[in-house]
Amino acid sequence: MTAPTHPTHPRRSDATRAAILRAARERFAADGYERATIRAIAADARIDPSMVMRYYGSKEGLFAAAAEFDLRLPDLAAVSPEQLGEVLVRHFLARWEGDETLVALLRAASTNPGATERMRSIFADQLTAAVAAFGTDPALTARRAGLVASQVLGLALTRYIVRLPPMVDMDPEELVSWIAPTLQRYLTGLSPT
Amino acid sequence: MTAPTHPTHPRRSDATRAAILRAARERFAADGYERATIRAIAADARIDPSMVMRYYGSKEGLFAAAAEFDLRLPDLAAVSPEQLGEVLVRHFLARWEGDETLVALLRAASTNPGATERMRSIFADQLTAAVAAFGTDPALTARRAGLVASQVLGLALTRYIVRLPPMVDMDPEELVSWIAPTLQRYLTGLSPT
DNA sequence: AGCGTTTGCCAACACTTGTTGGCAACAGTC
DNA sequence: GACTGTTGCCAACAAGTGTTGGCAAACGCT
Structure with a gap:
């Protein structure tokens, strides 16, 4: 997850990004989309809500990133x-x-x-x-x-x-x-x- | 539905109550609980949002009334x-x-x-x-x-x-x-x- | 007609939401 | 050591939320 799409330099904020994503998945799973607030997710990840916006653009963008999923079905x-x-x-x-x-x-x-x-x-x-x-x-x-x-x-x-x-x-x-x-x-x- | 629980006098506002309930069911079905706003429901029913509160107490109360349901399973x-x-x-x-x-x-x-x-x-x-x-x-x-x-x-x-x-x-x-x-x-x- | 009650609307409240801009601290590079 | 970009936080905004109180009109009754 959060795999760099291109051979881009690893960013110093990767840990933060991952923490946000983890918290987001938890909140979305527990509360659903509308009840999971950016503020709550940011608090769980111990960062400021504005960071979520900078790294994921919007709540929709965050959800899109957090809900990336592959069923990994066998052949x-x-x-x-x-x-x-x-x-x-x-x-x-x-x-x-x-x-x-x-x-x-x-x-x-x-x-x-x-x-x-x-x-x-x-x-x-x-x-x-x-x-x-x-x-x-x-x-x-x-x-x-x-x-x-x-x-x-x-x-x-x-x-x-x-x-x-x-x-x-x-x-x-x-x-x-x-x-x-x-x-x-x-x-x-x-x-x- | 909206059946008077006791042999109480039919109220003049029964039509309004029913309209609210109908609009509420539509909105809840289309949008889910949190996205269905009392204002939107009231607008659909062509009355003021405050009427919803008077007749059903709260959004939760309205939902409880709107989601009354019997599966009517056969014997x-x-x-x-x-x-x-x-x-x-x-x-x-x-x-x-x-x-x-x-x-x-x-x-x-x-x-x-x-x-x-x-x-x-x-x-x-x-x-x-x-x-x-x-x-x-x-x-x-x-x-x-x-x-x-x-x-x-x-x-x-x-x-x-x-x-x-x-x-x-x-x-x-x-x-x-x-x-x-x-x-x-x-x-x-x-x-x- | 005069009464209290019901129905309805308006305006406002207190609060939460997603979102934005600016500003300090830091890292790495020349 | 100065410069550039990054990381982070703070404070604030505009919009929308459920909810409340008061006031005017309509009603039903005697």
């Missing part, structure tokens, strides 16, 4: 076809739990148009590409990816945002065994038409 | 067991499309603690009760309901909030035929443990 073509569902749930669960960026993005996506758009493109681009990679009927690929997204995002919503007790209490393995067959069918099941 | 004990999934998806789809209250609630649930709590209780109470009504292993009831909620809320999130193209484009019947088997298994499938 599904290399997975044995009957294990696709299981591999995917495991991967998503690990990704949600290990990085609060996605929670921040999901919280913000409900109210902030920019975040909505990013969420949409992440799942429309990255997930659709991964689903296309193991090649079923191209006409169905987008729909399969959309259905997978609906279950995976629903899992995240109920477990990390709404915190429905049963969804919070189940351990990852139980979730995998319940949900994997769902994704498996969405990915490889016959079109029900 | 699942009266449904033939192999059709549970299908009946449920149909019911939820109709409920989402016909009433923007749930969309308002879902949008707000990501950022507003009160809305989160209400969402949680709606699905924890109403849905769990419906699932319990056709009586499987009580130890699994809450988990089954939670899983159903995860898929149903994921459907709503991707279709009405994030607006993932494939989820928006599919017509209700196709969604039903894809998703019904998922709910069916969550409701009646064997515990995978």
